[in-house]
Amino acid sequence: xxxxxxAILFYVFAFGALLSALGVVxxxxxxxxxxxxxxxxxxxxxxxxxxxxxFLGIAQLIIYAxxxxxxxxxxxxxxxxxxxxxxxxxxxxxxxxxxxAGMMAGTxxxxxxxxxxxxxxxxxxxxxxEHANELCPxxxxxxxxxxxxxxxxxxGMLPSISMKDHESDVSLLGKRLFTHxxxxxxxxxxxxxxxxxxAVAVGRKLRRD
Amino acid sequence: MTPLSHYLIFSALLFSIGLGGAIMRRNVLVVLMCxxxxxxxxxxxxxxxxxAQGLEGVPVYDAxxxxxxxMAIAAAEVAVGLALIVAMFRARRGVESTSxxxxxx
Numbered sequence: 108x109x110x111x112x113x114a115i116l117f118y119v120f121a122f123g124a125l126l127s128a129l130g131v132v133x134x135x136x137x138x139x140x141x142x143x144x145x146x147x148x149x150x151x152x153x154x155x156x157x158x159x160x161x162f163l164g165i166a167q168l169i170i171y172a173x174x175x176x177x178x179x180x181x182x183x184x185x186x187x188x189x190x191x192x193x194x195x196x197x198x199x200x201x202x203x204x205x206x207x208a209g210m211m212a213g214t215x216x217x218x219x220x221x222x223x224x225x226x227x228x229x230x231x232x233x234x235x236x237e238h239a240n241e242l243c244p245x246x247x248x249x250x251x252x253x254x255x256x257x258x259x260x261x262x263g264m265l266p267s268i269s270m271k272d273h274e275s276d277v278s279l280l281g282k283r284l285f286t287h288x289x290x291x292x293x294x295x296x297x298x299x300x301x302x303x304x305x306a307v308a309v310g311r312k313l314r315r316d
Numbered sequence: 317m318t319p320l321s322h323y324l325i326f327s328a329l330l331f332s333i334g335l336g337g338a339i340m341r342r343n344v345l346v347v348l349m350c351x352x353x354x355x356x357x358x359x360x361x362x363x364x365x366x367x368a369q370g371l372e373g374v375p376v377y378d379a380x381x382x383x384x385x386x387m388a389i390a391a392a393e394v395a396v397g398l399a400l401i402v403a404m405f406r407a408r409r410g411v412e413s414t415s416x417x418x419x420x421x
Contacts, residue, residue: 117318121326128330128353132337137345144349151330151356158323159370160363160380163387167359170387175352175394182398183345186405191343194414201340208336215328219321274374283377284384291381295388302392310399312406 117157124150135190137183145176161276323364331357344404344411348397355390359383 127150130143148171155164222231284292334353341347366379401411408415 114318117322121322125326125329125333128333131346131349131353132333132340137343140346140349144352147330147353148356151360154326154360155363158363158367159375160366160383163359163363163380163383166384166387167356170391171352171356175391178394178398179345179349182401186402186411188343188345188411191341191346191412194342197342204336204339207339208332211335212328212332215331216325219324219328279374280377280380280384284381287378288381291385295385299388299392302395306395306399309396309403 113157117154120150120153120157123147124154137188137191138180141176141180141183144179145172148172148176159276162280320364320368324361327357327361327364330354330360342413344401344413347413348394348401351397352390352394355386359386362386 124147127143127146131140131147134140134143148167152164152167152172155161155167331354334350334357337350337353338347341350362379362383366375366377366383369376369379404416405411
C-alpha cells in the first residue's frame with residue numbers, strides 16, 4: 108500500500124479511536140458506553156492491521172469486540188442499569204480525574220519524545236541493545252551470539268512490513284508462541300481456568316446461614 | 317508512514333482517557349470498560365515497538381506474544397469482574413461505586 112495512504116489511515120483511525128474512547132467516558136447510558144467501546148476497539152484493531160499485526164487485529168475484533176463486549180452488554184441489560192445521575196460534588200471528582208489524566212498523558216508523551224536515541228532519530232530499543240555492553244558487560248561468547256542489527260529510525264518512518272511468500276504473520280507468531288513461550292502459554296491457560304473458576308465461585312448464590 | 321513516537325503518543329492519550337474515566341465514573345461497569353481501554357492502549361504501544369524493532373519486513377514477535385497474553389488476561393479479568401459486579405448488585409441493589417462505603421461507616 109502507498110505509505111502516504113497508510114499514514115493518513117493511521118491518523119484517521121487514531122482520531123476515531125480517541126473520539127469513541129471519550130464517548131465511553133462521557134456518555135451517561137452504560138449501553139452507549141459499551142457500544143462506544145466496541146467502536147474504539149474496532150478502530151484499534153484497524154491500527155493493528157495497519158501496523159502489520161494481522162493476527163492481533165483479528166483476535167482483538169473477535170475476543171474484545173465480539174466476546175467481552177457482548178458479555179458486558181449482557182450484564183448491563185441483565186442488571187437493568189439506569190443512567191448515571193450527576194450527584195452533588197461530582198464535579199470535584201471530574202476535575203481530579205481530568206488533572207490526573209492530563210498529567211499522565213503529558214508524562215508519557217514527553218517520555219516518548221525523550222527516549223534514548225530519540226534525538227538521534229533511532230529506535231530506543233536498538234540504542235539500549237547497542238549500549239547493553241556498557242550497562243551490563245557480557246562475555247565474548249554471548250556477545251557473538253547477539254544479533255547485529257542496524258538501528259531503526261525513531262523520529263522517522265517505521266520499517267514497512269513485507270512478508271515473504273511462504274511465511275505469514277500467523278505462522279510466525281504461532282512458531283514463536285509454541286516454541287519459545289510454550290511454558291508461558293501453559294501457565295496462562297491455568298490463569299484462565301482460575302479466572303473461570305473464580306467467576307463461578309463469586310457468582311453463585313450465597314447461602315444465608 | 318508514521319513514526320514510532322506518534323504510536324506511543326496515541327497510546328498515551330488512550331491510556332489517560334481510560335484512567336480519567338476510571339477516576340471520574342461511578343458506575344462500576346463503566347470503570348471496567350475503562351480498564352479495558354487502558355489494557356488496549358498498552359497493546360498499541362507493544363505492537364508499535366514490535367514493528368519498530370523488526371528487520372527485513374518481519375516484526376519482532378515477542379511483543380505481539382506479550383500483547384496476546386495481555387488480551388487473554390483481560391478476558392479472565394472481565395469474567396471475574398463481571399461476576400463481582402453481579403454479586404455486588406445482589407448485595408447492594410445497584411452498581412454505583414459510591415454505595416460501597418461499609419468500611420468507612
